[in-house]
Amino acid sequence: MKSGSNEMTDIDRPAGPSSTPGRNDAPSRHLINAFLISGLVLITVVLLVWGSNVLIPLAVALLIWRFINALADVYQRLWSRWLGPMRGLALLLALLTIFAASLLALDVVVSNVSAISASSREFQKSIDILLERASNLTGIERDRIIDETFGQLRLGQLLGAMVSAMTSLASQFSVVFVYVIFLLVEQKFFNIKLNAIVRDENRRARIRSLLDRVSQDVNSYVWIMTLVSLLTAALSYAVMIAVGVNHAAFWAFLVFILNFIPTVGTILATLLVSLYGLLQLGDFKSFLILLTAVGLIQFFVGNVLQPRMSAKTLNLSQFVVILSLFIWGALWGVVGMFLAVPITAILMIVLANFPSTRVVAAILSETGELRSAGDAAKADTPAP
Known part of the structure; x- marks a missing residue:
């Protein structure tokens, strides 16, 4: 009986923690x-x-579509007091504004690149003169390596490649424009589709709040970068005119565009403008003036003025910004570098709204402070 009782006790004894299937x-x-x-x-x-x-x-069409809506909001506020909302007219005017600006920019780029390419032989002579001056100043002869490096440089081919890239951009522009048109036509049905897809009212409100947060942050980023880039381009244009750089409007436009690529774009724009001034003018003094003046403009606007305007709008870590530039650049080329910051910001906002991925969003952020979709309504609405 005793042994039977002991056996019963062993059998009936509850399983220990080590035998729990879930933990194993x-x-x-x-x-x-x-x-x-x-x-x-x-x-x-x-x-x-x-x-x-x-x-x-x-992706480009989605960004332009959001910018058109933001610009339409500005137009709507201008005349709403006298003419009423008139949302359709505001959207049409915003679309025409973007379309006209794009055509003007494309014309400036293609015509100026063609003119620069036509004068590439003069730049080749400038390179030879500059190499001779450098050789005389340093006392170092132009050895075989320098001759092979600079003597075989064909700026005409490089600039011809730029023209080819602009032609490709023009063909892509038509596709983007078609996408934008259909997005503008379809946007009035977005809420109806959301109501049909998501039946739960709380989930629907959360999704709307998330989309509003994404829209506000992306709009703020695009507006601020546009204003900052315009100011940088205008000041750089004034410097180039003062120094005597030809095709200053084209290079100012290039400064404007490259300014949308954080850090890398600003450095590249400064170097391109300075090197072109060196080739055209054949003077190291002009090169140093351009490098210093345009560099100081980029530094002041990017590091002093822009932080005051943005007030950490996107809250992205600077390391993450640089990393995203290289990742999206590797995936989508130069266009990926332009889109890297908005895409990464959207990704961080989405990840912040799920408990399992908030830690990833915190890593992407600069301060570690995250706002979920429920907090978006409490946030201050950024000025366009």
Whole structure:
């Protein structure tokens, strides 16, 4: 009886913590989740690369579409007191403004690049003169390496490649414009579709709040970068005119465009303007003046004025910004570098709204302070 009683006690004794199936399976679940996440990332990268011909124009169209709506808001506020809302007219005027500005910019770029390419032989002579001066100043002869490096430089070919790139951009512009038109036509049905897809009112309100937050932050970023880039381009244009640089309008436009690429774009714009001045004028003094003046303009506007205007609008880590430039540049080329900051900001906002991914959003942020979709309504509405 005693042994039977003991056997009953052993059988009836509750299982210890070590025999809990859930805890034994935990490492397996983590391993499976890691494989699933890795596979999802790999599939996403492959789709981004393979579908770039479709996704790049679509991403650009979405950004332009948001900017058109933001510009329409400005027009609407201008006349709403006297004429009423008239949203359709505001959208049409904003669309025409963007379309006209794009055509003007494209014409300036293509015509100026062609003119610069035509005068490339003179730049080749300037290179030879500059090399001779450098050789006389330093006492170092122009050895075979320098001759092969600079003597075979063909600026005409390089600038011809720029013309080809602009032609390709023009063909993509038509696709982007078609996307934008259809987005503007379809946007009045977005809320109806959302109501049909998401039946739960609380979830629907949360999604709307998330979309509003994304829209506000992206609009603020685009407006601020546009104003900052315009100011930088205008000041750089004045410097180039004072120094005597030809085609100053084209180079000012290039400064404006490249300013949308943080850090890398501003450095590249400064170097391009300075090197062109060196080639055209054949004078190291002009090169130093351009390098110093344009560099100081970029530094003041980017590091003093822009932070005061943006007030950390996107709250992105500077390291993450630089990293995103190289990642999206590797995936989508130069266009990816232009889109890197808005895409990364949108990704951070979305990740901040899910408990399981908030830690990733905190890593992407600059301060670690995150706002969920529910907090968006409490945030101050940024001025356009």
